[in-house]
Amino acid sequence: MTTAVVEPASETSSILSRNRLMDALLRSLTRAAAIIVLVMLGGVIISLVDGALPAIKTFGFSFITTESWNPVTEKFGAAAPIYGTLVTAFIAMLIGVPISIGIAIFITELCPRWLKRPISTAIELLAGIPSIIYGIWGLFILAPLLQAYVQPALIATFENVPMLNNLFAGPPYGIGILTAALILSIMVLPFITSITRDVFETVPPMLKESAYGLGCTTWEVVRHIVLPYSKTGIIGGIMLGLGRALGETMAVTFVIGNAHRIHSSLLAPGTTISASIANEFTEADGVMYTSSLIALGLILFVITFIVLACARLLLARMKKSEGRHS
């Protein structure tokens, strides 16, 4: 009798303790994995700062403002790549954002139901194409076209317009800042479109129907109801696309021309931070050269981190307010 009671009891307690052990094990294992994500971010920052230290010590703040990039005299300045990065990303946004919002409006408001999914999928496939494909396409297909037709036309059109003739001056190289920006604008399309579309779909149908009931046209509904309601989310999506455009490497490296100078013309070759690193890192000899390139990487990481963090905060805020409404 006693043994019959004791035996199951000890068995249960051993099972219980085993379960507790397993639970503690899995909990700490998953926790450790989560912490690895944090450690990685810290590791990236520390290693970049460590690698950039020689350049930062030598050049100080003037690293950001100097244009010269001379491996022979070991005088390095990041002004040209920073300029190239910001300008290409800015132009890409100028072209890409209106198109993305247009596509999102088409998908949510105009498109027949059966076409919705195929078109969304097609646009999202653009995000699946590797960046190197955009690069090779830009170099062999887009750049020659631009060189033969678009750039001469731009130069001729703006020849006598003050200010603008500086932007579109010089021989049509085909490759250069404008070409890189064009490719980037295609690459950011799927990211901005899919977020904008998602945000548009959170607009309460009641609001839209009320506006239609008052006799608004589709455009007026979009302009006065949908866009104001989803403003925060759209800006978040744009920032996310901007983060992508700033950090994009291979597509830009193919078509930017890799010239370390700031040229007033958008048709001239230039360089971006990521293209400089991709082109020169393996060939860089000497501590200062390598370190300057790593310092460039650090600058890029800081810029994109700030932009992406803002994007995530905006999108998170959007999500929260959405929860409040429902």
Add this chain to the structure above:
Amino acid sequence: MTTLTNPESQKRYARRRRGHKVAMVLSNVATLLGLIALVWILATLLIKGFGGLSLAVFTQSTPPPGNDGGLLNAIYGSVVQTVIATLIGTPIGVLAGTYMAEYGRNTKLATVVRFINDVLLSAPSIVVGLFVYEIMVQPMGHFSAWAGCVALAILVLPVVVRTTEDMLLLVPDSLREAASALGAPRWMVIQKVCYRAARAGLVTGMLLAVARISGETAPLLFTSLNNQFWSTNMNASMANLPVVIFQFATAPYEDWQRLAWVGALLITLAVLTLNIVARTLSAPQSNAR
């Protein structure tokens, strides 16, 4: 109808209609532009890629300029590095995602990790290459395939973390509660209930991660570098498709450029297939919910 007899209102109505028409046409044009870009890129790839496709592509290694050759070493290198990177990155990612959705839900750590992970998800991949160069290539003194794997694994991680968490959160809590009520401990609930319910989603996440890294070039440029010859040594530099495409496409030799297009076609086909498979795997589920 009475309002339209008023010329003032008539004018305003015409203006509103015009505005509407213009906006709708622009929206159609925008969609058309996006689709043209996609079709144009894919068509170019198919035409140029299939033109250079031959058996030699899969049986010979990358040639010196002017010689016949294929992409065998690059294909091998890409597959090996992608597989190893996925094997390193996926378990860590699944575990981290599990913590955020199960044990650590609503904790401060999970919130911070989620934020950082989202930022890492779209951080420039070339910076990851620099990071791995600093921690592996420089201390070891030479480029290696292992370094390439680690760089790619770092890119796999955020994708898997994100999808794992999302998919586990989709599992209804009533399932967890039912299992707990039967006396199952937490680890068993996660393993036998949550993972099983979210299996298709977890596989989707992994496929998306593989699709993401198989086209990545920037992080490999200065980690596994490139190798002109057939090599299976993980401690030496190893060829891989993206870097070979980069090198061959920017070189002035026509036969190299032809091979670059073939490589580009192969990668795109692989990546798009993975994307579409992942999409169809997750589609019925998201529709059901």
